[in-house]
Amino acid sequence: MIDHPRDALTFPLSESQTLDPYVPPTPDPEYPTLHVTLTFATSLDSSLSLAPGTQTALSGLASKSMTHYLRSKHDAILIGVGTAVADNPSLNCRIGGVGGYGGKGLKGQPRPVVLDPRGRWEVNNESKVIKLAKEGRGKAPWVIRMTNAKEENAREKEKVLKAVGGDVFIVPSECSSASESMSRIDWSNIFSLLTAKGIRSVMIEGGGGVINDLLHPQNFGLVDTVIVTIAPVWLGKGGVQVCPDERVEEGVRIPVGRLRDVKWVPLGEDVVLCGRP
Numbered sequence: 001m002i003d004h005p006r007d008a009l010t011f012p013l014s015e016s017q018t019l020d021p022y023v024p025p026t027p028d029p030e031y032p033t034l035h036v037t038l039t040f041a042t043s044l045d046s047s048l049s050l051a052p053g054t055q056t057a058l059s060g061l062a063s064k065s066m067t068h069y070l071r072s073k074h075d076a077i078l079i080g081v082g083t084a085v086a087d088n089p090s091l092n093c094r095i096g097g098v099g100g101y102g103g104k105g106l107k108g109q110p111r112p113v114v115l116d117p118r119g120r121w122e123v124n125n126e127s128k129v130i131k132l133a134k135e136g137r138g139k140a141p142w143v144i145r146m147t148n149a150k151e152e153n154a155r156e157k158e159k160v161l162k163a164v165g166g167d168v169f170i171v172p173s174e175c176s177s178a179s180e181s182m183s184r185i186d187w188s189n190i191f192s193l194l195t196a197k198g199i200r201s202v203m204i205e206g207g208g209g210v211i212n213d214l215l216h217p218q219n220f221g222l223v224d225t226v227i228v229t230i231a232p233v234w235l236g237k238g239g240v241q242v243c244p245d246e247r248v249e250e251g252v253r254i255p256v257g258r259l260r261d262v263k264w265v266p267l268g269e270d271v272v273l274c275g276r277p
């Protein structure tokens with residue numbers, strides 16, 4: 001029997017087989033493409049957390065283990081800077097048997113990627129991702145920044161990242177209005193960068209800004225699979241909500257998006273919804 005560390009999670013084979021149609025396929029070395037999974041945990045009133053800037057545990061142990069199983073099946077995990085600042089997340093995989101949790105090296109560990117266009121994330125040696133990279137229990141993070149962003153401490157932060165094997169990449173920005181503060185990065189540019197860096201699958205975990213942007217009809221087609229954990233709780237008004245902008249065509253409101261090939265998987269007290277845009 002393999003001996004796993006006591007803090008390692010397990011996800012039963014029977015459950016993983018149910019999810020496997022939705023995990024990224026084995027990449028074809030001749031045709032390098034990127035599989036994009038959008039995944040998060042939500043309350044019954046479509047909230048990711050009780051309030052901006054706070055972390056709320058929604059997933060029970062079974063669905064949390066499912067998320068870590070998914071992490072083991074992706075080359076990278078991407079989050080927005082709002083999540084990096086609010087959660088100080090680990091962004092590693094803690095399933096028993098992966099690198100750092102009973103396995104060798106960093107096998108099965110995804111690359112954490114933080115979308116931080118203007119350098120808001122104060123990454124330092126106390127950040128969980130950096131500590132885990134130093135301990136050999138997770139990969140070092142990559143940060144995606146925007147061109148021309150003026151950033152305090154940019155050099156120091158880059159040094160912290162590079163010292164553990166992380167990096168900073170600059171992607172051209174797109175001005176969505178006359179106001180410079182509205183600048184964003186086109187998702188196809190973000191995905192091209194990841195593909196060029198050898199990433200073949202990315203799971204996007206949030207938060208609200210990132211998810212709502214990807215649910216926009218212009219971007220939703222870039223997503224291959226959606227996996228949502230629904231927890232049996234209402235968080236109330238004022239939370240960080242998943243609720244994309246409304247869609248109006250020829251003056252008439254229509255649904256923003258819908259999933260097909262849908263499967264509902266009960267996991268503990270939660271239910272996990274799998275589907276494709």
Ligand SMILES: NC(=O)C1=CN([C@@H]2O[C@H](COP(=O)(O)OP(=O)(O)OC[C@H]3O[C@@H](n4cnc5c(N)ncnc54)[C@H](O)[C@@H]3O)[C@@H](O)[C@H]2O)C=CC1
Nearest residue numbers: 040041048049055080081082083184185206207208209210
């Ligand atoms: N329940 C869950 O599964 C999860 C919950 N959360 C929660 O969500 C909250 C954080 O959400 P938000 O504040 O909305 O932050 P966020 O993590 O969505 O980051 C938003 C920021 O990302 C950047 N961004 C997003 N799209 C971009 C684009 N196309 N180009 C350039 N930059 C872009 C912008 O700087 C934007 O301000 C926290 O409370 C966190 O705990 C976060 C992830 C998962």
Ligand SMILES: Nc1nc(O)c(N)c(N[C@@H]2O[C@H](COP(=O)(O)O)[C@@H](O)[C@H]2O)n1
Nearest residue numbers: 041056057058059067087089090091205
């Ligand atoms: N699946 C899921 N369930 C929840 O209840 C959550 N709050 C989240 N949050 C996401 O997971 C990250 C934290 O992960 P670590 O345990 O620190 O590795 C957090 O940053 C969100 O992306 N996810």
